[in-house]
Amino acid sequence: MSTGAKPPDPTVPDPTTVADPAEPPAPTFDWMGKSRQWGVRVKPGRHGLRLGDLNVGIYGEVPEHWPDQTRNPRGAIPKRGVPPLGYAIRDKVALWAEGAADLYEEAIQRRWAPATDIPWHTVQPLPEPLERAICQVCTELCQYANCEIETISSWQHQMAYGYHEVKQYLATATFDAARQFEAFRKRALVGGGGLGLEGPGEVNRMILESRGGWTEAVTYLFLLRGTFTLTLLRHLEPAAQNEAEAALYRHALEDKARHLTYALEHLRYAMAHQPDLPLVMQQLLLIGHAIFARELKDNVLREALAIVFAGGLEDAADTGLARYRRMMGDFMRRYLRTCAWLGIELDPEQMPPRMTRYLA
């Protein structure tokens, strides 16, 4: 590996060569013996030493409000007088999910690498319309991943240190999205095709512009779009043309299911602690459904999926679209069930027909 760096001039003295200090400075040791709780000995269990295992004694006390705007680790003795870093999300209710620590460890244990964990050599030439359809679907999934990356990473640094489990879990979620952005691009470029047409972007805009708080972003990004993507991946897996696609959709599905788990736990927690939130969510989703339905009007993804589900162009208009309708039905039922489980009352009569027609 050549880097072309300039070698140092041997005639110039090393700028870091200085005399050693005569005597070490007298230590103060005034930090010793100071801890809010000493004597903690967390033992590794059958699955190693996990983040959640550390929540013992004061270290497991997650306060409702975290006023500290520094990087003081939860349970450490704070340093006074540190200029604040401006963390905006400092309430547990705004981001918490009980299972965040476990999801964090699960994401690490179930990591995969698109370069080597997908059997790319199994991708063989396909008829052009089918290849075009797969490439179109991959392009849109790539753009979904991009939206996820940009949304989560714009909130992450605003979350206070007191809720480090969530910050850490979200680091795995953006890493998952980076991997999906990469993996779907790879699929589009490995089979003799290329990237397709960018998506309509209306739902992406709605997600990226959700400025009312992280909970609102979670609602649009995970509850609505995430449930849709999960359903999409579930239906793509049996339609895979080769082992590579099957593995890709399976891995992406696992990642997505983890994201949804966080989202549902957080939304449930947030709604349990904010009496008005179900109504707010209802309003948000009313707007969200209208935008989601407008995007459904776009025929590109629908037609591409129909071709993929039918395994080619020939049967796309009948069996392919029938599978598409089935997928949308699955999505709608799951989505409504999830909202009901969360305590959000959605009346299908008030939802856009472009969504509810699949419930029939």
Added chain:
Amino acid sequence: MSDAVTAGETLDLGWMERQGEWGTRARPGKQGLTLADIQIGSYGETPDFSDNMTGRPRGAAARPRSYRVGGYSVRTKSEIWLENASFLYEEALQRQWSSATDVPWHTIRPLPDDIEQAECQLATFLTEVEFVAGDVPARWISQTTPDYFEPRNCLLAQVMDESRHMDVFRKRALANGGGLMSATGGTAGVVGSIDLARDFTEMSSRLHISGEGAVLTIFRMGELMAYNEAEKAIYRLCAQDEARHVAFGVMHMRYMAETAPERREEIECYLDEAERQILAGSQNPAGNRTISSEALAILLGGGKAHHDEGFRKLIAIRKRQLQEYVKRVRSAGFGERFENGRSNLKGMLEATAA
């Protein structure tokens, strides 16, 4: 545009004529299908300036009516690019590790109280500062056009790495009869800090070159002074990650030096500032007279009673830190500052070591 979803619908298929470059067949190589393998045709071309404001994947066909939702502030290639971003990202994916299962926690045994306190103080410091390198890159990721997804993916991998570092040191503090100790305020919202940089290269010079370069030495030192296999593994694995982040900074700065000479003087100013912070700031645990440097001296000396011996080792390590920093800045193409009198590193070291 067709809206039919009922049986009997015909397909429009007009979109098939509006796709990106066609006929791309990337071939997996010995290392699988890497990002380098898919840099084919127009898909491998990265624009010097990105006008992609809709978040479309690079090379996808644009829809004229798409919303400009990106709002990206990083749209100039030289601001964020480095030649080996794809390589570093793939390396990060391949070399991930788990703090739960890849550290032999069972090898930790009770230590003398002064040693355990020093370990816990250092672990508290590292838990505190490691995620500055998670918070800050995350903010820049959201502001970078996806046309430069290779460096962006590197930064996403970094956020993941830092998350693991934050957790592994918390685990170490709570695994052996100790606990967290005092936060140091090592990263704060003050002018010149990593957090507040409003330019990516400014941030990278502070974070990747001086900040993480210094912490890399600390991790190597941690491996040296480990009291068990678990600590050895923690520090060694963290050092690997940190070296990757430092490599990002060096290669980005080199790209910047080569492609944006008009920004050279500005970058020299960032380096001036970074060098002032290296020993005087509290971000470097081996810096002068900090809580962390006392803890390090105890660990290096083998106990509180051997602090002075440990401190002498610390001085040697501080020099190593600076030597490596100097060589990295040289590698990045800014070595002249050490020859033309611009850098005051030697004077600062003399002043602060005494």
Added chain:
Amino acid sequence: MPEFPSEAWFEAVRAVYNGDDRYRGGGAGACHCRAAAKIGDAAYLIVFDGAECAETRRIGADELADVDFYLEMPPERWQAMIDDIAANGGASLRFTLNTLDLETDGGIARSVHGDQYREDLFFRYNQTFQYFFDASARIADGSRLESAGG
């Protein structure tokens, strides 16, 4: 069992390393690097290409200029490290590569070119190099990998 140091010894270690997937886990995945071990007057090239150690062979001193970094210690120090690895099934706390580097004046990881970016590969791939030398404990009997971390 081949003698240390010799081309046959490095080849035997390479065979053990390449034959056990556990050496690719625990934070030591793909590695792309040309390094060398300098033992007295002799130097041995060690090339990693992704998941495998692709090549080991004796090289001349002039070829050290082409490697990213090389590890140099007096022969007796090398021998002590190899003996420690053999006795413990892997390097004990005092004999890991990084510890030896920091405890040696000027370090053991060096380069002809002086480019820190390339020298940093010693840190970036440290676990891989540790695994490689730890694998020498298994030349004789192909015994088990001792610990994930070490």
